[in-house]
Amino acid sequence: MVERRRLIQAVNDALFEEMERDPKVLVYGEDVELSITGDMRGLHEHFGHDRIRNTPICEATLTGMAVGLASVGYHAVVHMMFSNFFYTGMDAIGNQMAKLRLMTGGQVELPITIIAGYGGGAANAAQHSDSAYPVLMNLGGVNVLTPSTPADAKGLLKTAIRGRNPSFFLEPSGRGGEVGDVPDGEHLVPFGRAAVRREGGDVTVLSIGRMVKPALAAADALAGQGVSVEVIDPRTLVPFDEASLLASVEKTGHLVVVDEARECCGAASQIAAVVAEKAFHALEGPIRRVTTPNVAMPYAPNAERHVIPGEERIVAAVLSLAGRTHKATA
Amino acid sequence: MATTVIDRRTEQAALRSGPSSAELLELYERMLLVRRVEERLRDDSAAGKLPGAVHLYIGEEAVAVGVCAHLGDRDYVTSTHRGHGHFLAKGGDVRAMMAEIWAKEEGICRGMGGSMHVADVSKGILGANGIVGAGLAIATGAAFGAKLDGEGKLAACFFGDGASNQGVLMETLNLSTLWELPVVFVCENNTFSEFTPSREVTAGRIADRARAFAMPTAEVDGNDVVAVWRAAADAVERARSGGGPSFIEAHTYRIQGHFEAEAFVLSGGRYRDDEEIAAWKKEEKDPVLRCRATLLASGAADEAALRAIEARVLVQVDDAVRFAEAGTPADPALAETLMFVRDEGA
Numbered sequence: 004m005v006e007r008r009r010l011i012q013a014v015n016d017a018l019f020e021e022m023e024r025d026p027k028v029l030v031y032g033e034d035v036e037l038s039i040t041g042d043m044r045g046l047h048e049h050f051g052h053d054r055i056r057n058t059p060i061c062e063a064t065l066t067g068m069a070v071g072l073a074s075v076g077y078h079a080v081v082h083m084m085f086s087n088f089f090y091t092g093m094d095a096i097g098n099q100m101a102k103l104r105l106m107t108g109g110q111v112e113l114p115i116t117i118i119a120g121y122g123g124g125a126a127n128a129a130q131h132s133d134s135a136y137p138v139l140m141n142l143g144g145v146n147v148l149t150p151s152t153p154a155d156a157k158g159l160l161k162t163a164i165r166g167r168n169p170s171f172f173l174e175p176s177g178r179g180g181e182v183g184d185v186p187d188g189e190h191l192v193p194f195g196r197a198a199v200r201r202e203g204g205d206v207t208v209l210s211i212g213r214m215v216k217p218a219l220a221a222a223d224a225l226a227g228q229g230v231s232v233e234v235i236d237p238r239t240l241v242p243f244d245e246a247s248l249l250a251s252v253e254k255t256g257h258l259v260v261v262d263e264a265r266e267c268c269g270a271a272s273q274i275a276a277v278v279a280e281k282a283f284h285a286l287e288g289p290i291r292r293v294t295t296p297n298v299a300m301p302y303a304p305n306a307e308r309h310v311i312p313g314e315e316r317i318v319a320a321v322l323s324l325a326g327r328t329h330k331a332t333a
Numbered sequence: 334m335a336t337t338v339i340d341r342r343t344e345q346a347a348l349r350s351g352p353s354s355a356e357l358l359e360l361y362e363r364m365l366l367v368r369r370v371e372e373r374l375r376d377d378s379a380a381g382k383l384p385g386a387v388h389l390y391i392g393e394e395a396v397a398v399g400v401c402a403h404l405g406d407r408d409y410v411t412s413t414h415r416g417h418g419h420f421l422a423k424g425g426d427v428r429a430m431m432a433e434i435w436a437k438e439e440g441i442c443r444g445m446g447g448s449m450h451v452a453d454v455s456k457g458i459l460g461a462n463g464i465v466g467a468g469l470a471i472a473t474g475a476a477f478g479a480k481l482d483g484e485g486k487l488a489a490c491f492f493g494d495g496a497s498n499q500g501v502l503m504e505t506l507n508l509s510t511l512w513e514l515p516v517v518f519v520c521e522n523n524t525f526s527e528f529t530p531s532r533e534v535t536a537g538r539i540a541d542r543a544r545a546f547a548m549p550t551a552e553v554d555g556n557d558v559v560a561v562w563r564a565a566a567d568a569v570e571r572a573r574s575g576g577g578p579s580f581i582e583a584h585t586y587r588i589q590g591h592f593e594a595e596a597f598v599l600s601g602g603r604y605r606d607d608e609e610i611a612a613w614k615k616e617e618k619d620p621v622l623r624c625r626a627t628l629l630a631s632g633a634a635d636e637a638a639l640r641a642i643e644a645r646v647l648v649q650v651d652d653a654v655r656f657a658e659a660g661t662p663a664d665p666a667l668a669e670t671l672m673f674v675r676d677e678g679a
Contacts, residue, residue, distance in 0.1 A: 029481075053481055059511070061504035064470045068508075071474020071488070074459050075409065077481070079474070094501075098464045099471065105671045106450040107460060108443030112674050144672045167674040 004187040011179035013153035014042040014118075017160040018080070022050055028164055029072065030055040032065065032082030032118075040120065041179060043082060062092030069115045070099045078114040078164060086121035086135035086173060100169040101144030112167040116160070120176040122213045122263050123300045123311050127176070132300035132307075134212075134264040139171050140241050140273065146170035146194055147240040149212035153183040155238055158192030165191070175213035195242035199251070203233035206321045207251040210234060210261040211270055214312055218261050221317035230325045240270055248274070249282045256287035257324040261312050266294040288327040291320040351559045352402070354633035360402060360558050361624045361634075362642050364394040367418045368621050369650045370427060371589075374417070374434065374448075377654070378593035384436045387448045390418035392556070392588035392613060395620035396521050397422035399561025400489055400581075403569040409457045409475040409488040411468030413521075415587075416461025419491050420451045423458050431653040437660030444663025445671060466499030468492055469518075473505045476516035476578075487515035487572035495526035497539045506580075510546045515572035517565065518543065518580045521555065523587035528595070528604050543580030555583030556620040559627070585620075586613040 008016065022028050036047040036057045046055045058065055062083065069079035083089065089096060100113050123132035139147050146168055150156040156174070163170035200215060201222050210218035215236045222232035233251050237244055252258050258278055262271035271292040278290060293312045301307060352360060371389040378387050390397070393415075401410065401422035412419040420430055426441065433440030434448045441453055452460030459475060462468050472490030479486035496502065497520055509516050520539055524531055543550045549571060551564040561583055568579035588610060590596070616622040628634045634642075 059504070059508055061501075061508065063501045064473060064504040064508055067467065067470020067501065068474030068477060071409075071411075071459070071471040071476070072478045073474075074454065074471065075475045075478035075482075077478050094464055094467055095470060099462075099467060103460065104673070105668065106442060106446040107452045107454065108441065108445045108667070109671045110442070110452060110454040111459075146673075 005184040006187055007182050008153045008157075008185045009179065010153045010156050010174070010181050010183070011041040013157035013185050014160055014174065015044055015046075016185070017157045017164070018043065018046060019049070021161055021164040022046065022054060025078065025164075027076060028054075028078045028080060030080045030082065031058050033058055033060055033084060035082050040082070040084060042118070042174070062088050063094060066092035066095035066117070067099065069117070070095050070103065070113065073100075073113045073115050074111055078116070080116045080118065080164065083117055083119040085127075085131045086119040087130050087133045088119065089117075089135050089138070096139070096145070097142055101142040104144065113169050114167045115169040116163045116172055117169070118172045118174065120174045122176045123295075123307050124213075125177045126302055126304050126307065127300075128302040129299035132176070134262075134295070136171070136173060136240055137264050137269045140270060141268070144169065145241065148172045148194070148238070149175075149240055150238065151175065151212050151215035151236050153181070154185045154190065155192055155198070157185055158190045159194070159238065162191050162194060173212060178213060178216075192238065194239045195244050196238065197244040197247040198236045198238055199233065199247070200236050201232065201234040203231035203255070205231045205255055205325050206257040206259060207233045207235060207248070207255045208259045208261060208317065208321065209237065209248055209274060211237060211240065211263065214261040214263050217312065217314045218317055220314045221321065224314065224318055225321055225325075228322075230321060232321060243274070243277075245277055245281065248278065252278055252282045253285045256285055257327070258286070259291045259293060259317065259320045259324065261293045261317055263295055263311060265297050266292060267297050269294055288324045291324060293317055293320050352562050354631065356402070357559070357624070357628060357633055358642070360398050360562065361621070361628060361639075362646065363398045363422055364558060364621050364624060365643060365646045366427065366649065367394045367398065367421050369646050370417060370421065370431070370653070373650055373654060375589065375593055383434060385434075385447050386592045386594070387434065388415040388592045389589040390415050392619070393521055393523055393585045394418055395558035395561050395624070396519065396555045396583045396585055397491065399558045400491075400517070400519055400565040402562055403565050404457070404487075404489060406456045407484070407486050409459055409472065409479065409486070411459050411472040411475070411488065411490050412461040413468065413491055413493060413496070414449045414461060414463050414465070415493070416449070416451055420453070420458055420461065424456050425451065425453045425458055427649060427653045428656045429453070431657040432660045435657035435660060436663050437657060438663050439656070439660040440663070443667055445667055466492060466496035466501050469496065469499070469501050469505040472516055473509050473514060476509065476514040477512065479515050480512070485573045487517060487569060489517045489519060491519050491521060493526075494520065494522040494524065494531040494535060494539060497542065498526070498535060502542065506543055506546045506548060506578075509578040510548055513575070513577035515575075516578045517568040517572055518578065520580070520582045521585055522582055523585050525587050525591065525604070527591045528599065530604060540580065540582040548578055548580050550580040550582070552582045552584065555585030556618055556623065558620055558624050586618070588613060
């Protein structure tokens, strides 16, 4: 059985279920009691002040406190609102939670879940629109989750809260109201397993989080032009499901990576490098990255649309590859 | 100390009886252990035997020992880059710490952390930390957990005058006061922020920063183990009984450089005078020598008893160094396997 749920409802369901299951799970952050982002609605009334509470605006302490709580047996779920705010809480992310397990010779487990929205498209301007996951991927010690559907949002968040490692759960901003089927009952999505959102034979399009929707729209449009696109959603960037992507590229011979993060050292760059190293023999043309350029997110909606990858740019990237062979490339 | 201001709460604490003779002897032995360990590390560092840098606690022993005397294994401490003293004062194993600094598999962190990250979570030692001020928020989180557990546990947070200029101090003073968390902030004011006299980079009095939150605050002579012990007794009792956080500023002095072999990076540069260092090494200033004199003057111990303790400590340090030297080199594969707990298909 499945149920139709909005993405933020699926997140809310996961939090209710996991807080009910484990009394050591705590939630805190700025404005979580009222839940202005919608995903925490009702938790405070149900679980009370010891389990979920508002904090001052102090990201350095919010992230550091999660490390302290984890060290003494709790699982802190910290809502940081926007992924840009990782930067203000970065010491405990980069120097503590990503490193303490190794530094202590494995003495500590760090069950921590950080929730934040990310991405542009809502005229939130430069300081509330980053897709700040590349910096997390580079730390080496934290999981990075980028759900694109309500079902994955619920299943990945539940897996994160049951896990014993730090995990960053990135909600696609502006997509919280989107509806999808969510399986009834216990629904867990394992980390490191990509989903094939659409099968196809000509070009592989790997799209991350918020970018899955325009990638699917592009695939629809391209089908009308006789180009068969396979759309892969990695679901988690750390750990990353290399095998599924490599298998797809072996089949199609072409790869486009669609990533809302900036181009330089973004997720697309890492994924392109992996495929270049491990499936070069299968490639029939260059790997294309469709990303936000190396700029701050502008405010004006038309300027936002200009820089954020959309259907048109994805279609153009695919068409630049489709039908190419090594001979054609040369 | 001429600069020490004793406020009302410290006066109240001073009314308590201090440590018993037996307790004072234990404090002396623990301070001496820290001193001798640090002296050996100083010498082994100079001899090029240690793989990494060490930041030594010589001259500041009374702070860690005076505070940790009130803590049990179930209480938590967070520490600094200058963390050997906190580790040993909280009951960490000297062999395991020494082996860690020597980068051996037998080290408390299996050679993956080193001097700046010694930790023993089983004893509530949440770790020395190489980021100045990082322990403040970690201790606050641990104290939140301790409060929710409701078993009278607490977290003691050691940090320095340097860390007092990090913004996270303001954040944690605010939040721990609001939430009435069982945390004891212990500022070890050793007068130096790395290679800069703290007076050049610090406005006002550090303890006043806690007073601004109406947090119970004591300033003490950090080289007087009895004074530290008394202030800590007061703060720990407050934390255990649900009275919320306290702040202790312990005025002390860093005898060694910021780290051993600092002369190399200073390349002739100076930030303090030899006369100043020499003055702090005298019996009227040095925390270990002062405690020794107190023990003799009070009749708590005679010369022979103290010499027996001193001999015992030296044997312990020699044993730890032999253990570390004879240890197995760290396993490089741990670097790949220890980053994550592998339990979620992750």
